Amino acid sequence: MKSIVLSGVVAALLVFSGCSSKEPAVDTQAANSAQATTEVQAPATETVSSENSVVDSSTNSVSMTADEIQSKLPTVYFAFDKYNITPDMQARIDAAAELGKEDVAKSLNVKLEGNCDEWGSDEYNFALGLKRANAVKKALVADGIDASRISMVSYGKSNPVCTEHTKECWAKNRRVNFKLLP
Amino acid sequence: MKIILSLLMLFSLMFADDATIQVIKKVDTLPTIAVEDASTDYDDTFRLRFFKSIIADLNVLSIFNVDRHHQLALFDDSDVNVADKDMAYVLRYKLEQDDNNALAVSIKLFNNDNVVFSKNYKVPKSDVYMFVSHAIAYDLNEFMGQPSVAWMKRKVIFSRVVKPKESEIVLADYTLSYRHVVLxxxxxxxxxxxxxxxxxxxxxxxxxxxxxxxxxxxxxxNVKTILSSDGMLVCSDVSEDGKHLLLTMAPHGQPDIYNYNVQTHKYKRLTTYSGIDVNGQFMGKNKIVFISSRLGYPNLFSKRLDTNEVEQMVYYGNSNVACSVHGNYVVYTARETSNEFSQNTFNLQLISTNTDYIRRLTATGVNQFPRFSRDGDAILFIKNYKGQSAIGVIRLKYNKNYLFPLRFGKVQSLDW
Incomplete structure (x- = not known):
């Protein structure tokens, strides 16, 4: 009987004998704190000049018209966790495609910027923003816009137009913006 | 009877080394430790800050029952304070500022009134004091013969969005109390x-x-350009040897996972599903784990790189949106509510490819960005709860979570 009890105790101890005994990989580089601190040096700060900031004076009239077109381009909104285009948003894209066929717009390209609300992991959100931009791109191509004029970028949740934690605010952030490029 | 006992032994051996099993009752009591401050330089604010840092680090070790009283002492006294006579261990330290403003820290560890360990540390500036605190905790852990906590001395790199379309990349210690903007x-x-x-x-x-x-x-x-893609481009994982990257990119508007060879600069598409495939993580040399929307909601899948066999990894949760892999273990973020109009709850779960168990690692709030330490001993994550943000450390072996409050903007992504 004693041996049975003892065996039981041994078995129970084995059950509770901890979980992981994986061999740790020791980082020798970070072996002393002084070294860790000396490694923290500031690399050169990367400064990126803002694109399209220079406008050639000879194209002033086109740029004015382009500005007008830019101001008329719509924002396309999406439902929570979705990237399909609803009928009311399809009408907005159709209107944008008509603007894209104007003579002055034919030489311009468009960048579709996909955006998301604050929910979800960032990588998945970036993909969701991209799928939204891609859905708009497909709709524009179906409306007769040349695919080569369209580029896309997803900003995930890093480009919010509204930062409050409300459903109205989240809805405003689930969007695709049109940005004209020369 | 022998058969039953043998089965019992076999069962216990099978699960003795499984981190997905949660140890909810620990038989041993932890040895007590008190901390005595014998500093001669610096003001009270800084001394208290250092004291709090060392207490937090000792707690995270999970091998001591830490006394939180800030006690003063003389460094060269041979006895510990009377109040600490019953403590199994007493850590006494002294902060000193040298002529070049460097911070020098001396420590002694007492056990039964005998000094059993001592060491000196030095850093060029006092504002990096937390690295000394982490190093002291690391050394005490080594002295106590516990599995390494080398991850305590590793650096965390994270990005934070400071305003729309503008961000910073920051280097930090594992508690994010030290922060240095690098980009x-x-x-x-x-x-x-x-x-x-x-x-x-x-x-x-x-x-x-x-x-x-x-x-x-x-x-x-030096900054070097690797490659560009329309739409999106994210480096989701770097292989153990640093020679391969798992990228999520979309050269044709379709987010998929690609394996990029750092030496040949060539890449190979690994997923072809028409929805969303992201967040690829290497699992050994022949398998990746990733997030895919192929069931209509984001969930975890694995893919063998030789046979292209895809397997669903999780059968729980409405939306499993991010993951990190170490060995056979996968920690992932699960959205437990799918209501657009309420506060969503995101919890961390741990699974192993060897068992069917799911271990829930967090219970409240929005818990994101889980990252295994390189040795798999700990998991780092960001917790948002009731308007407050914190960085969390989970010690899997000890079933303990520790939170360090964050007092700056939201973290966009982090790596450890």
């Missing part, structure tokens, strides 16, 4: 360590015409 200007996201030594990192720049993956050498500040 600012433009929108630079998804930093990822490029090697074990943490001497370089990758990041995505969204400031140019196309999303571009860049490489920064921290030692000399």
């Amino acid at each position: 600012k200007g433009g929108l630079n996201l998804f930093p990822k360590w490029a090697n074990k030594e943490q001497t370089a990192f990758y990041f995505t720049s969204l400031s140019g015409a196309k999303p571009t993956l860049k490489y920064v050498n921290i030692k000399n500040g």
Whole structure:
């Protein structure tokens, strides 16, 4: 009987004998704190000049018209966790495609910027923003816009137009913006 | 009877080494430790800050029952304070400022009134005191013969959005109390360590015409362009040897996972599903784990690289949106509510490819960005709860979570 009890105790101890005994990989580089601190040096700060900031004076009239077109381009909104285009948003894209066929717009390209609300992991959100931009791109191509004029970028949740934690605010952030490029 | 006992033994051996089993009752009581401050320099604010840091680190070790009283002492006294006579261990330290403003720290560890361990530390500036605190905790852990906590001395790299389309990439210690901005200007996201030594990192720049993956050498500040893609480009994982990257990119508007060879500069598409495939993580040399929307909601899948066999990994949760892999273990973020109009709850769960168990690691709030330490001993994550943000450390072996409050903007992505 004693041996049975003892065996039981041994078995129970084995059950509770901890979980992981994986061999740790020791980082020798970070072996002393002084070294860790000396490694923290500031690399050169990367400064990126803002694109399209220079406008050639000879194209002033086109740029004015382009500005007008830019101001008329719509924002396309999406439902929570979705990237399909609803009928009311399809009408907005159709209107944008008509603007894209104007003579002055034919030489311009468009960048579709996909955006998301604050929910979800960032990588998945970036993909969701991209799928939204891609859905708009497909709709524009179906409306007769040349695919080569369209580029896309997803900003995930890093480009919010509204930062409050409300459903109205989240809805405003689930969007695709049109940005004209020369 | 022998058969039953043998089965019992076999059962216990099978699960003795499984981190997905949660140990909810620990038989041993932890040895007590008190901390005595014998500093002669610096003001009370700084002394208290250092004291709090060392208490937090000792707690995270999970091998002591830590007394939180800030006690003063003389460094050269041979006896511990009367109040600490019953303590199994007493850590006494002295902060000193030398002529060059460097911070020097001396420590002694007492056990039964005998000094059993002592060491001196020095850092060039007092504002990096937390690295000394982490180093002391690391050394005490080694002295006590416990599994290594080398991750305590590793650096965390993270990005934070400071305003729309503008972000910073920041280096920090594991508690994020030390922060040093290494890259600012433009929108630079998804930093990822490029090697074990943490001497370089990758990041995505969204400031140019196309999303571009860049490489920064921290030692000399050189920035190198790796490649660009329309739509999106994220470095999700770096292989153990640093020679392969798992990228999520969309050269044709379709987010998929690609394996990029750092030496040949060639890449191979690994997923072809028409929805969303992201967040690829290496699992050994022949398998990846990733997030896919192929069931209509985001969930975890694995893919063998030789046979292309895809397997669903999780059958729980409405939406499993991010993961990190170590060995056979996968920690992932599960959205437990799918209500657009309420506060969503995101919890961390741990699974193993060897068992069917799911271990729930957090219970409240929005818990994101889980990252295994390199040795798999700990998991780092960001917790948002009731309007407050914190960085959390989970010690899997000890079933303990520790939170350090964050007092700055939201973290966009982090790597450890």
